[in-house]
């Protein structure tokens with residue numbers, strides 16, 4: 001069955017399967033709890049967070065300059081640097097690098113940017129074998145599922161489903177023990193690494209001053225993908241550049257804590273070019289593909305520019321009440337949760353993804369946990385107002401204008417609120433629903449009577 005185009009339909013489909021909310025909610029609650037504990041035990045957390053947000057914004061102001069330095073340094077290390085305006089160009093560049101060098105198998109470590117541009121299908125169309133090597137991504141690839149979370153791509157699958165998959169596709173005797181399945185996957189992937197001609201990776205940070213690409217992983221597959229095959233291709237969005245190693249230290253203090261509640265990830269790899277004469281390890285060739293794909297337009301948009309500060313830690317997904325109910329696939333694009341609600345419409349256009357900014361309760365939980373202080377609710381407000389200007393129906397605009405006028409006048413608002421309260425007292429109650437076009441508000445709950453006037457604290 002093909003996926004519905006509209007968020008509302010995809011979310012309804014996800015909500016119809018209670019396992020989605022059960023699995024997603026439970027795992028997000030667990031990771032969210034780990035983040036809270038890690039942050040609580042880091043006494044400089046708020047100061048470092050302030051600093052990280054300021055550094056990101058400063059870097060974005062001087063991105064051109066930083067990118068020039070990065071390119072210069074990377075070329076000095078022997079890396080070949082390619083600039084891609086959009087997804088099609090990035091896919092062509094990477095496919096051509098592989099075809100020109102008679103590559104047959106590519107091992108790939110986690111890259112949300114590769115998901116964004118549809119890199120795997122493009123490589124496979126050219127006859128190349130692509131093997132995901134992050135365990136979660138490997139499971140998704142075997143299921144033919146897109147990732148459902150930035151950090152835990154397969155968190156929507158149970159270990160029993162995975163055991164059945166490994167049995168059917170890899171020939172492992174059915175055994176839903178996570179440790180044994182992991183060891184089995186490790187053996188399978190080890191063979192894939194050893195027979196690969198090219199490694200593909202994302203980039204968490206690119207340090208301009210030293211020409212260093214930084215990869216933050218927990219499984220070691222990033223190191224294998226980038227150092228074992230004879231060619232390494234790294235793909236990064238142009239906003240990933242940081243000025244120097246001091247700035248990098250600030251982000252490393254925050255990334256793992258925010259993502260998984262760890263002080264540091266298990267592996268932090270710093271890669272500075274291909275193997276030099278006399279060095280025992282590393283690829284013969286290194287390529288860096290720097291992707292724009294709409295980022296320059298976001299950079300030029302002062303209201304939305306802060307979204308480019310995102311570290312892709314996933315913390316905002318874990319606390320989002322919408323994401324926890326419907327999971328990542330309901331968002332229909334590579335980025336889900338609050339960051340997806342903001343970033344996706346900017347990358348693909350409001351015409352294509354205008355329903356995503358509406359998919360938020362604006363509760364603000366996302367902004368509260370973001371390590372670089374992205375204010376998602378504010379950005380969502382901006383996108384919603386652009387959507388209104390761009391063409392909500394006349395009736396809707398008149399209604400919103402009337403509501404705004406009501407909200408701006410104290411006496412009018414109080415009169416309307418009192419009338420509404422009286423109406424609700426008469427009509428609302430168990431089993432009562434709103435009629436017609438308002439029915440969506442009560443599709444999952446009854447219309448309840450308003451409570452009485454709340455008493456001041458401390459009164460009897």
Ligand code: SF4
Nearest residue numbers: 310311313314316370
């Ligand atoms: S928006 Fe903030 S919390 Fe969400 S993924 Fe990006 S850095 Fe993490």
